[in-house]
Amino acid sequence: MKKTIQLLFGLMALSLVSVANPTPPKAKEVTYKVDTQQSRLVWTGKKVTGEHTGLAPISSGSLLLAGDRLKSGTFEVNLKALTVSDLTDADKNAKLVGHLKNDDFFGVEKYPTARLAIASVTPTGDGKYSLEGKLTIKGITHDIKFPAQLKTESGKLTATAKLTVDRTKYGINYGSKSFFETIGDKAIYDDFTLDVTVVAIPSNAVASR
Numbered sequence: 001m002k003k004t005i006q007l008l009f010g011l012m013a014l015s016l017v018s019v020a021n022p023t024p025p026k027a028k029e030v031t032y033k034v035d036t037q038q039s040r041l042v043w044t045g046k047k048v049t050g051e052h053t054g055l056a057p058i059s060s061g062s063l064l065l066a067g068d069r070l071k072s073g074t075f076e077v078n079l080k081a082l083t084v085s086d087l088t089d090a091d092k093n094a095k096l097v098g099h100l101k102n103d104d105f106f107g108v109e110k111y112p113t114a115r116l117a118i119a120s121v122t123p124t125g126d127g128k129y130s131l132e133g134k135l136t137i138k139g140i141t142h143d144i145k146f147p148a149q150l151k152t153e154s155g156k157l158t159a160t161a162k163l164t165v166d167r168t169k170y171g172i173n174y175g176s177k178s179f180f181e182t183i184g185d186k187a188i189y190d191d192f193t194l195d196v197t198v199v200a201i202p203s204n205a206v207a208s209r
Contacts, residue, residue: 027067032200034061054084073118104174137170
């Protein structure tokens, strides 16, 4: 009898603890679809004698949020539509764009799309994150880690990030001093940067338009 009473008191205590500390509700997951017209990707490549910059449009993408926290995301970039912004001379501009699109660099006829898949998300405070994922260029995939910042306002999400990419990991060795030691001042640095601004809205809002 005594053991039965003790068991009943134990069960009552557990019930009180459960009521006092209920399991928090799971945050609702919402998929945000990238607005390709408002989003922007700026590339910058540097060489010994200067640098060039331009745009590569984001052709599609989505971000998954749980509450106000980022969980994952994917993006595709249309390399066939890559442009150069810093050269005002039309002939020089066209020549550089053509070179970047050929097999010395991105080989866009065979590899028209680059892809980024975010696999790991670590919040660092104030809407900032450390992201890890897989970047695919020219059919070659490597891990990449970079910082990003997100904010949501009036149902719209804006994310900014800066990625530094070693092009030689993706078989883009043209003008690299790592492969051509005697190239001198014609060398192009291995790393290039991508400054990304992504604007996205909930996919259900897109569907209701």
